[in-house]
Amino acid sequence: MGVAVGVLALQGDFHAHLTVLQHLGAEARAVRLPAQLAGLAGLVIPGGESTTIGKLAEAYGLMQPMRNLAAQGAAIWGTCAGAILLSRDAHRAQPLLNLMDITVQRNAFGRQVDSFEAQLHVPALAAGKDGSSRTFHAIFIRAPMIESVGPEVEVLATLPAGEIVAARQGRLLATAFHPELTTDARFHELFLQLAGK
Amino acid sequence: MEPQTGTVTLKRGLAEMLKGGVIMDVVNADEAKIAEEAGACAVMALERVPADIRADGGVARMSDPAMIEKIMETVSIPVMAKCRIGHFVEAQVLESLGVDYIDESEVLTPADEEHHVNKHDFKVPFVCGCRNLGEALRRIGEGAAMMRTKGEAGTGDVVEAVRHARSVLGAIRRLQSLQEEELMAFAKEMGAPYELVKETRERGRLPVVNFAAGGIATPADAALMMQLGVDGVFVGSGIFKSGDPLKRAKAIVMATTHFQDAAIIADVSKNIGAAMVGIHVHDIPSTELLASRGW
Numbered sequence: 001m002g003v004a005v006g007v008l009a010l011q012g013d014f015h016a017h018l019t020v021l022q023h024l025g026a027e028a029r030a031v032r033l034p035a036q037l038a039g040l041a042g043l044v045i046p047g048g049e050s051t052t053i054g055k056l057a058e059a060y061g062l063m064q065p066m067r068n069l070a071a072q073g074a075a076i077w078g079t080c081a082g083a084i085l086l087s088r089d090a091h092r093a094q095p096l097l098n099l100m101d102i103t104v105q106r107n108a109f110g111r112q113v114d115s116f117e118a119q120l121h122v123p124a125l126a127a128g129k130d131g132s133s134r135t136f137h138a139i140f141i142r143a144p145m146i147e148s149v150g151p152e153v154e155v156l157a158t159l160p161a162g163e164i165v166a167a168r169q170g171r172l173l174a175t176a177f178h179p180e181l182t183t184d185a186r187f188h189e190l191f192l193q194l195a196g197k
Numbered sequence: 198m199e200p201q202t203g204t205v206t207l208k209r210g211l212a213e214m215l216k217g218g219v220i221m222d223v224v225n226a227d228e229a230k231i232a233e234e235a236g237a238c239a240v241m242a243l244e245r246v247p248a249d250i251r252a253d254g255g256v257a258r259m260s261d262p263a264m265i266e267k268i269m270e271t272v273s274i275p276v277m278a279k280c281r282i283g284h285f286v287e288a289q290v291l292e293s294l295g296v297d298y299i300d301e302s303e304v305l306t307p308a309d310e311e312h313h314v315n316k317h318d319f320k321v322p323f324v325c326g327c328r329n330l331g332e333a334l335r336r337i338g339e340g341a342a343m344m345r346t347k348g349e350a351g352t353g354d355v356v357e358a359v360r361h362a363r364s365v366l367g368a369i370r371r372l373q374s375l376q377e378e379e380l381m382a383f384a385k386e387m388g389a390p391y392e393l394v395k396e397t398r399e400r401g402r403l404p405v406v407n408f409a410a411g412g413i414a415t416p417a418d419a420a421l422m423m424q425l426g427v428d429g430v431f432v433g434s435g436i437f438k439s440g441d442p443l444k445r446a447k448a449i450v451m452a453t454t455h456f457q458d459a460a461i462i463a464d465v466s467k468n469i470g471a472a473m474v475g476i477h478v479h480d481i482p483s484t485e486l487l488a489s490r491g492w
């Protein structure tokens with residue numbers, strides 16, 4: 001039996017995360033209501049619209065239970081919109097979990113026509129099967145950037161111009177891009193490692 | 198390697214982020230704010246909702262760029278806008294404005310009665326309407342990165358959206374039961390590109406995200422379409438032609454997320470004011486049906 005993890009399934013590309021996590025052997029399930037958080041060692045907050053996901057999470061009383069889950073030591077990973085929800089400030093009035101000591105800038109790279117794919121150097125990720133270190137193919141869709149990080153936060157990846165796009169704080173993980181849309185499962189493996197500890 | 202923009206992955210990827218959500222028609226910045234407040238995952242900026250286009254008659258065209266820009270400045274969620282079928286210059290204009298998605302829409306009066314826009318030419322992604330699998334795969338072949346059922350826009354009558362969703366999803370189920378050598382005849386019969394027929398069979402779903410649209414007016418309508426198997430819903434006239442748009446919009450968002458939970462759908466459907474009056478689709482002369490536009 002794999003580690004029990006959830007994917008917040010209020011809105012966004014939660015199916016893509018569930019598919020990768022199940023493929024890696026995790027017992028992954030969709031979470032729409034607070035009771036479904038019980039017993040989880042990890043939770044993914046997927047890409048989608050952060051305002052939509054935040055409002056739906058508030059409406060069904062998920063915000064505090066998600067904070068409690070983190071306090072109990074579960075791993076929580078936010079991709080794109082999920083990273084915004086993990087932050088303490090997104091410069092806009094919207095529901096945030098305020099779990100990671102990061103501030104984010106929404107749509108930091110522009111609108112959809114400015115969305116881009118790029119290769120990232122991510123030293124924290126496992127090397128390739130042949131032992132070589134590989135770059136990570138990152139998909140940025142109307143992506144945020146992590147604008148500032150607190151002293152407890154480790155920066156995992158930056159773009160050539162210095163924008164922070166992946167960070168970790170203990171068992172909390174934030175990526176501005178979408179590993180779930182690629183066939184490279186190394187970020188999902190990292191998340192499951194954090195959840196399994 | 199230099200960063201790449203405008204790729205198929207990025208175009209289809211934005212639609213992935215809209216899944217499980219509600220895209221709402223809005224005609225001004227105030228409505229756009231209400232839609233965002235209600236939890237819409239995107240808005241469709243247009244001058245007149247389909248119910249008014251239907252009532253007004255005449256030629257319906259792309260909206261005023263100033264109005265679209267105002268909505269783009271107002272909300273942080275993605276903004277879509279409509280161009281006429283085949284009107285690639287309207288599409289160029291919308292791309293230059295920086296809209297996040299273009300709907301090449303049968304709701305506007307077609308500019309070309311044989312050809313659609315070659316959507317591969319654009320960096321901005323396109324969503325198109327379909328009534329059946331062949332039409333969906335022709336549009337994807339032209340570069341559409343997202344599909345929606347046509348339904349019958351501006352009626353508040355969900356029957357056509359149900360018909361089109363069942364047609365597309367039923368054809369995919371039939372396709373999966375076929376043998377390899379039967380695929381070419383299937384592609385010929387559907388008028389669909391062979392490679393996309395094969396890809397659809399392998400995936401067991403359309404190669405792109407597929408929403409429902411056209412006639413959705415209540416939370417239960419939205420959940421019905423989700424249970425039939427679509428990835429999300431567009432609501433056009435159904436929200437701002439109703440008695441209490443904010444309440445109804447919120448309720449439709451909730452019902453789309455919790456589409457399998459009848460108790461929640463019941464709860465959100467309470468006291469949300471009058472639905473749009475609507476027109477029964479069989480009372481519309483066949484020459485005035487919008488869904489028949491598109492080739």
